[in-house]
Amino acid sequence: MKPLLRLLVAASSHCLLSGQNIFSAAFVGACELPNWLHAPRQVNACLGRWMTVSALFFPFGMQMAASSS
16 A cells, blocks of 8 residues: 555545544534533433434444344
8 A cells, every 4th residue: 555545545535533622522512511501400401412422433332232222
């Protein structure tokens, strides 16, 4: 494999992972913001978003947990 191609593949995978982190923080943070601002706490309001975000990083584990239930 050519060194330039390796560098491009590594950079693109790094950008994808960074994008996932930014999206996850914004997606869950938008739901959790009222809880952080001392509004009346809603315990399970963001559970669906947390599960969606965890499926981004652990897709196989989430699929196995859903199928075993």
